[in-house]
Amino acid sequence: MIVAIQKIGKYFSLLKQVFSKPENSSVYFKKVVDEMVNLGVNSLAIVSIISLFMGAVVTIQTGLQLNNPFIPKYLIGYATRESLILEFSPTMIALILAGKVGSSIASEIGTMRVSEQIDALEIMGINSSAFIIQPKIIASVFFFPFLVVLSMGIGMFGGYLAATLGGIISKAEFLYGLSYWFEPYYIFYALVKTVFFAFAISSISSYFGYYTKGGALAVGRSSTKAVVYSSIVVLIINFIITQLMLS
Amino acid sequence: MIEIKNINKSFGSNHVLKDVSFNFEAGKTNLIIGASGSGKTTLIKCMVGLHQQDSGSISFDGRDFILLDKKEQRVLRQDIGMLFQGGALFDYLTVKQNISFGLDMFTTMSQKEKDDRIAFCLNRVNLSNANNLYPSELSGGMIKRVAIARAIALKPKYLFCDEPNSGLDPQTAIIIDNLIQEITQEYNITTVVNTHDMNSVMEIGDNIAFISEGELAWSGDKKSIMSSDCQVLNDFVFASQLFKKLKQ
Numbered sequence: 001m002i003v004a005i006q007k008i009g010k011y012f013s014l015l016k017q018v019f020s021k022p023e024n025s026s027v028y029f030k031k032v033v034d035e036m037v038n039l040g041v042n043s044l045a046i047v048s049i050i051s052l053f054m055g056a057v058v059t060i061q062t063g064l065q066l067n068n069p070f071i072p073k074y075l076i077g078y079a080t081r082e083s084l085i086l087e088f089s090p091t092m093i094a095l096i097l098a099g100k101v102g103s104s105i106a107s108e109i110g111t112m113r114v115s116e117q118i119d120a121l122e123i124m125g126i127n128s129s130a131f132i133i134q135p136k137i138i139a140s141v142f143f144f145p146f147l148v149v150l151s152m153g154i155g156m157f158g159g160y161l162a163a164t165l166g167g168i169i170s171k172a173e174f175l176y177g178l179s180y181w182f183e184p185y186y187i188f189y190a191l192v193k194t195v196f197f198a199f200a201i202s203s204i205s206s207y208f209g210y211y212t213k214g215g216a217l218a219v220g221r222s223s224t225k226a227v228v229y230s231s232i233v234v235l236i237i238n239f240i241i242t243q244l245m246l247s
Numbered sequence: 248m249i250e251i252k253n254i255n256k257s258f259g260s261n262h263v264l265k266d267v268s269f270n271f272e273a274g275k276t277n278l279i280i281g282a283s284g285s286g287k288t289t290l291i292k293c294m295v296g297l298h299q300q301d302s303g304s305i306s307f308d309g310r311d312f313i314l315l316d317k318k319e320q321r322v323l324r325q326d327i328g329m330l331f332q333g334g335a336l337f338d339y340l341t342v343k344q345n346i347s348f349g350l351d352m353f354t355t356m357s358q359k360e361k362d363d364r365i366a367f368c369l370n371r372v373n374l375s376n377a378n379n380l381y382p383s384e385l386s387g388g389m390i391k392r393v394a395i396a397r398a399i400a401l402k403p404k405y406l407f408c409d410e411p412n413s414g415l416d417p418q419t420a421i422i423i424d425n426l427i428q429e430i431t432q433e434y435n436i437t438t439v440v441n442t443h444d445m446n447s448v449m450e451i452g453d454n455i456a457f458i459s460e461g462e463l464a465w466s467g468d469k470k471s472i473m474s475s476d477c478q479v480l481n482d483f484v485f486a487s488q489l490f491k492k493l494k495q
Contacts, residue, residue, distance in 0.1 A: 116335040
C-alpha cells in the first residue's frame with residue numbers, strides 16, 4: 001500500500017516537472033507535430049480496421065437481440081449508433097491505443113533511459129522529462145479525439161455494410177435509425193472521456209518508461225506495466241466520468 | 248578548473264565514495280582511473296549532477312554546483328559536454344541533427360551559422376561525410392567521434408568522458424584519446440576522463456586520480472605513475488605482464 005502511494009506521488013511529481021516552461025518553444029512545437037504523426041496518424045489504420053468490424057458486429061448482434069415483430073427494425077441502426085458513440089468508440093479505441101501507443105511510448109522512453117540518452121539531455125541542461133513527455137501528452141490529448149470521431153464514423157459505416165449486405169434490415173431503415181433521436185451531448189461526453197483517456201495513457205506510459213532501470217529486459221517489463229496500468233486507469237476513468245456526466 | 252572536496256556518496260549501506268578531494272585542471276586531460284567497481288563512474292556522475300553527493304562540494308571555476316538553484320544548474324550544464332560510454336546519441340536523429348540539437352535548443356544562430364558549426368565539428372573529428380547517417384549506421388568508433396562532435400558543438404568549458412575507449416580496437420582507441428587531448432588543449436577545456444585503460448593513461452594522462460575502494464589512493468601524472476610506490480596503484484597498473492616488463 002505504502003509502495004503504491006509512493007508510486008502515485010512519484011507520478012504526480014513527474015507530471016509537475018513535465019509541465020514546466022519549455023527551454024525553446026519552437027523545438028517543442030516541432031516535437032508535438034512529430035508526435036502527432038507518430039502516435040496519432042500512425043494509428044489511423046488500426047483504428048479504422050477495428051472500428052469497421054466493431055460496427056459490423058454490433059449491428060449483427062443488435063439485430064439478433066431485436067428479432068421481434070413488435071420492435072421497429074430501425075432501432076438496430078439507433079442502437080448501433082448509441083453503442084458506438086457512448087462506449088465502443090471511446091473506450092474500446094482507448095484500450096487499443098493503450099496497447100499500441102502505450103507500449104510504444106514506454107519502450108521508446110525506456111530505451112532512451114537505458115542507453116543514457118536521457119542523461120545526455122540532462123547534462124545538456126535540458127529538462128528531460130518535459131522535453132520527452134510533454135509533446136507526447138499534448139499530441140495524444142489533441143489527436144485521440146479525432147481518432148475517436150473517425151472510429152464512430154467508420155463503425156457506423158461498418159454497421160451499415162453488415163446491415164445491408166447481410167440482409168438484416170433495409171438501407172433506409174438503418175439510416176433512419178442512425179439519425180433517430182440524436183443527442184449531441186453524447187458526442188461531447190465521448191470526447192471528454194477521450195481527452196482524459198489520452199492523458200492517462202500517454203502520462204502513465206511515459207512514467208513507466210522514464211523510470212526504467214536496467215537493460216532490455218527492464219524495457220520490456222516497463223512496456224507491459226504501461227499497457228496494464230493504462231488499461232486499468234482507462235476503465236476507472238470511464239466509470240467515474242460516466243457516473244458524473246450521465247447518471 | 249573543477250575542484251571537488253570531501254565527496255561522500257552511499258547507495259543504501261554501500262559507501263561508494265569516501266571523502267574524495269581532487270583538483271581537475273583546465274587545459275589538461277584529467278584522468279580518473281581505478282578498477283571496475285571502485286567508484287569512478289559514481290564520482291563522474293556526481294560531478295555532472297546525475298547523482299547528488301551525500302556531502303562535500305563540487306565547484307566549477309568557483310561556482311559550487313550544489314549551491315546553485317535548478318535554473319542556474321541548467322545554465323552551468325550548458326557549459327558541460329559529455330561523452331558517454333555508449334555514445335548516447337539520439338537514435339531518431341541523424342548525425343547532423345544530433346550535433347545541431349544543442350545549437351537549436353540554446354542558441355539564436357542562423358541556419359547558415361549552425362551548418363558551419365556542424366561542419367567544423369564533424370571535420371574536427373574527421374567525419375565530414377557522415378551528416379545524413381543515423382547512429383545505427385555508424386561503427387563504434389564513429390559513434391564516439393560523433394558524440395565528441397556533439398559534446399564540443401556548444402563550445403563547452405568542461406568535457407567529461409566516461410570510458411571513451413570501451414569496446415574499441417586499440418588503433419581507434421588511440422585516435423579517440425588523441426582527439427580528446429587535442430581538443431582539450433586547443434580550447435583550454437577542463438577535461439575529465441574516466442578510464443581503466445592503461446594505454447589511455449600512458450597516452451594522455453596529464454593529471455591522474457587513482458580511486459581504490461571509493462578513496463583517492465594516489466594522484467600524479469603519467470610519468471610519475473611508473474615510479475610510484477603506492478601498492479594498490481602498482482597492483483592495478485602492473486597487472487599485465489607487458490607493464491610488469493616495462494617497469495623492470
